[in-house]
Amino acid sequence: MAEAECAVPDALAGELSRWRREVCGTCGTSAMFYCPYCCTPLGVPEGVMVPTARLPFARCDIIFDDAPKKATSIHAKVLAPEQVRLIDLFTGEGNSNRTLSRPAGSTGPKEMGKCQSPQGEAESVLREIPEYDPHATLVLFPDDSSATYHEVTSxxxxxxxxxxxxxxxxSPWKRAQVLRKHPRLANLRSIRLGHPPPSRFWRYHSEGTGCVSTVEALAALAKEVSSEGGSASGAAGLDPMLEDPLLFFFVRQFAYISERHVSAGAERPMDATAKQRRMDQVRQKDRVKRPKLRPYGPEARRLSGPRLPA
Known part of the structure; x- marks a missing residue:
């Protein structure tokens, strides 16, 4: 199956029509599916149950440095609130807008570092990377020294x-590479996916095939860790993406964006052909922007023409 070539099931398309954009009662943000600042579901249709996901490890710390409305890591916080902790590096101290650290836009010290959980209890959102125990911490990051989880556990x-x-x-890939070298992360072991799934993500990136969004990577790793053989597979005939509770909101965002583009007669941004076209456009713009090198020596004088008298 080509990357992201996936049709939206009829049942899911029918469910989408019942979701509504709703105003968050905590921060006042109008959003569909969930509030990206307070990490709570919004506009859930009657008869639809938002699952509670359970990760196979004790805790997941997400170092967050991207716009909340764009980042898929927020899905994990909404679906596994007791295990997921956000480390917000995106918010500057002088930022007065709504953020994960200040969901109501407040700058008061009592409100700093608080986010409302689905249970209504205030849970901390860290503002800096903490110290980690190298023997009890792994970083999901596909660098040259990474190994699969099953290789590491041996x-x-x-x-x-x-x-x-x-x-x-x-975070964006270039920023993620910088963060991976942070002094509090540099000595931690990296793990990578043993069986990366085809990505269905709709945001453009320039890293080519084999790259997945944060919540896709987390869901794939959770399946690998929970399975004996280290592979991620679903029940016969079913798309694993539709079954996974960690991908509950990802699936619905995927379907919503897909259906909106199809109904408009436009190409879906998550399809491989669309991503390749976008990549080619960006590369072409980069070539156009690249300054031309001027010749050096006698050739430069010849091309510049005769000098005018002073």
């Missing part, structure tokens, strides 16, 4: 699964 000295913290970086 080594001695790693904490058991129920005592393990997984760190995930959610």
């Amino acid at each position: 080594e001695n000295g790693l904490a058991p699964l129920d005592g393990l913290t997984l760190v995930v970086i959610d």
Whole structure:
């Protein structure tokens, strides 16, 4: 199956028509599916139950440095609030807009670092990367030194699964590479997906095929960790993306964007052909913007023409 070539099931398309944009009662944001600042579901239709996901490790810390409305890591916070902690590096101290750290836009010290959980209790949102125990922490990051989870667990000295913290970086790729070298992350072991799924993400990136969004990567890793053989597969005949509770909102956003483009007769942004076309356009713009090098020496004088007298 080509990357992202996926039709929206009729049942899901019918459900989409019943979702409504709603104003968050905590911060006043108008959104569909969930509030990206307070991490709570919004506009859920009658008869639709938002699942509670359970991660196979003790905790997941998401180092967040992207716009909340664009980042898929917010899905994990909404669906697994007790296990997911956000580390908000996106918000500057002088930022008075709505943020994960200040959902109501307040700048008061009592409101700093608080976010409303679905249970209505205030949960901390860290503003800096904490210290981690190298023996109880792994970073999901596909660098040259990374190994699969099952390869890492065959080594001695790693904490058991129920005592393990997984760190995930959610930011544009170039920024993520910088964050991975942060002094509090640099000494931690990297793990990568053993079986990366085809990405259905609709945002453009220039890293080519094999790259997935944050919540897709987290869901795939959770399946690999939970399975004996380390592969992620669903029931016969069913798309694994539709079954996974961690992908509940991702699936609906995918379907909403897909249906909107199809009904307008436009190409879907998540399809491989659309991504390739966008990549070609960006590369062409980069070539146009690249300054031309001027010749040096006698050739430069010849091309510049005769000098005018002073």
